[in-house]
Amino acid sequence: MSVGGSFPKVAVIVLSWNGWQDTIECLESLQKIDYPNYEMIVVDNGSTDGLVEKLKRWAKGEIPVNTRFVNFDASLKPVRYIEYDRKTAEAGGDQQERNLEGLASSRKLIIIQSGENLGFPGGNNVGIRYSLKKADFGYVLLLNDDTAVAPDFLTKMVEVAEKDEETGIVGGKIYYYHHPQRIWYGGGKLSLWRASGINQQMGKTDGKLSPRHSHEEPNGVIGASFITGCLMLIRRKLLQSSRLFREDYFLYVEDTDFCYQALQEGWKLKVNLGARIWHKGAPAEGREISLMSSYYMTRNRLFFGFETIQGLRYRIVFGLFFFFTRPVRLLMWAISDKRQVAKGTWLGIMDFLKGKKGRAVL
Template structure:
């Protein structure tokens, strides 16, 4: 058995992303992944989407159906716990269901664990947009000191041609780690329903003395919109709520106050820019989220 055959893969499924899940599973299998290595948690989808999964997912892929939508962190933890009890699994890969992996992806991704010292905690690949396979979606991160957080590096000029790069945090879109890491740092924080659970987990991993690497020799494609994608009220609301939670959990009271003030300023600035770009409806969403946040 090759080392990459010991990777257990956790996918979450919800409603109309079901077709993405099917395509992701098929790509994993074509890349050389065994069906038994894949665990799908359906987060309380409508019956018609569950039926699609049951009908089209290959028979040896493990599926579990959550009676409620428990969010990203808790859903991932359910998958992690499943693989913790499997003796033939040594690594766990959290992978978004709206991704496409190339052939030999697992073999390429796992190499830092095989060639570097045990301080390697998490490895993530270079991630491109699926709509533009030359445009980087995730290539490490940039730290924003004014709000105490990070943005994805999308500048190809800042990414080496090959090899591994240390990075402060990674993305829950695709992260590989040893099972033993969970024993040392714990699970993803289930207080986060969606967004920032990956950043929070990354900081826990680094505080425990482990490295987080971007493996440029491995890549995937992510089905997300480009910068022209419209602002969504639900996503904006979850993102801002999770950001506030992240700041509260990871910084002192003075820094929390400073970062929150700066975040409000940044959101207001973003709302004004949308108005100037004649995207008034989307700017209303930004200001509505801010107003609701202040009132709570």
Template sequence: MISVCIVTLNTRKYLKRCLDSLPKAFGSLNFEIIIIDNASNDDTVDLIKECYPNVVYLKNNKNLGYTIPMNQAISIAKGDYILQLNPDTELDANSISIQIEYMEKNQDVGICIPKIIDGNGDFQKSSRRGVPTPWATISYFLGLSRLLSENVFFTKYRLEHLDENTICEVDAVSGSCMLIKREVIDQIGMLDEKFFAYQEDSDFCFRAKKANWKILYNPASKITHFTGKGGSKTFPILSLFEWHRSYYYLYKKHLSNNYSKIFNLLYAFIMIIKLLISTSIYLLKR
């Protein structure tokens, strides 16, 4: 059985599309659905009661971010596979059964993700990732990886130089549709709750890879992710802060020992400046 774990916040319309697409995505496979609601006020609870009575639905009293609620779902999941899924996704027919079949045939693959496109049909480059070293991250922030997408020197984070239609092993994948073998969680534990939201998926993948599990991008199937509809826009300033904080915490946890204390302070300063610029741009656009 596969356990579908979803964290939602005021995404009633998109959540319905997501849930309606699940049966065809699994084919003949058995699955359960667990939804953790971060105190939505858009009548999500009525939707679940009326249309999806078999869904396991738990509602928190406040917004706990992404990582804590996802761990809530994982902790009660019964499946041999865990599918972390964003509520603003829509799955193609057999998109998950194809991934399960591949993972069953490749026992050393612990985490897999299908091809993810956005609402316009464009490939979401951030769904597969390399290691976010300072240079890789800065190249991404400055747009160099987009402008020089064929040059691996500038594309080490989002891996733009790789063919989006070719299966490949990567360092990390997005949690928007991340399929995980239960054995991986049993071995390395659940998500690190110091990540309020963002980059908890990369951290989990890095830990899995250190435990000798392979992480695969497998475009044999695809899903659509309507980016930004999953609740992050409900608290935009908080989302901006946590996005930048998570990038730095990931760096501090996995990469900072490779650099001097002076460089680490400089990198923290760069992240603060980036946060201030992003926040200012957002406020000016309001």
């Protein structure tokens, strides 16, 4: 923590879209963390599954949550909540919040309804704008709704940021929820010539790290050039000094772009490998991605590579790499019955060439 031993307040933003069961499990795990100064903020990104009503019932203690990672604790209910629409939230909320004063962090919840699906960057930006209107938040934490967290994860992440004011973004170690010993993210690297953020140690276990990383402590602190938006602690000053997430991406690559911009501004990125969470939606190695995922990954990667990355040589190398390898991969996907991947990739390339951004109808 800080030299004075205080705990800077953290806005924990959980973006949810049609995932009420995952979201309440995530909140239940957040209630049990040891960090004493945080605020749970759920942004409903245009859900149609009754998310908000389910959250209210959970807050009243009416929906018990018992999974491999959390056990329902009736003593932590009720949770007092306040509900905002997007306009009110982005203005900083209202006087209702006086009703939350004096409550423990685990006993209060802010619910924000975006009104429509704004995508990952747009939905998170709603929560970030709300947080920046509050003078007391020192950090913003982005946390996927389909995660469960270790009790000390946030303490370990904030400790890293507090030790160095030049550290703008902190990540943690992310495991597969259904394979709790297997790593999905154990550090990240930004590859400019591929215009991609790469998860390191994917598929490994703590006892079987790759040779390049075997010298690192499994629970130590390492530098990084890419931190996934699944778990990202961001210093308030960074958010105030630069733009937020790029909303015209809608889905995928926005975290890569955000990390690149932070590095360009001189911020450091670090990962505390002792800050652990478990992610349900982490795609398994070898699993075929969907048409939607392949579309947005392809299109946005091209916009990132040719619009955001500075340096002509990087753009040339990326262009040569991408457009020489895609025809081969498209053919391989087509003959190996991965036609949805091939179609999504092709549509992504076409829309990039047309300059089409934002949400797509596929």
